Amino acid sequence: MTMTEKNPVLSQKNVERYLIWLREQECSQATLQKYAHDLKALGVFLEENGSLRLTKTSLIAWKEKLISLYAPSSVNAMLAVANGYLRYMGWNDLIVRPLKIQRSLFLEEEKELTREEYVRLVRTAQRQEKERLSLVIQTICATGIRVSELKFI
Incomplete structure (x- = not known):
């Protein structure tokens, strides 16, 4: 189920609908909690920057903030959550690319x-x-x- 809106906003109502849909897709409770947490973090970032409106610019700024705080694999996990929400809502033009991570052939x-x-x-x-x-x-x-x-x- 997707809902295309002309004014993409990260609303609690839409997040709750998305989490219900994920539950219906048989995602685990831990996955649901992680998704809720990551979408809340995105919401906090958007609020701190003055608007819950989702734009490509605001999502790229969030990605840049994540890069400054987390390991690349964690950044990609959080971006995957946001991108899943965006796909669910039908806002495919807002999807941001994950970081390219070069796998090391050898352990540290x-x-x-x-x-x-x-x-x-x-x-x-x-x-x-x-x-x-x-x-x-x-x-x-x-x-x-x-x-x-x-x-x-």
């Missing part, structure tokens, strides 16, 4: 296992007579494969 060094941590994991598995676990740890660390790829070895 602080997330890597140290040699000491690796040895401790293997020894603990062996001490607990969990030979299979020990071999799995050694295989993953030696080859760099994903857990889901273990079945091919």
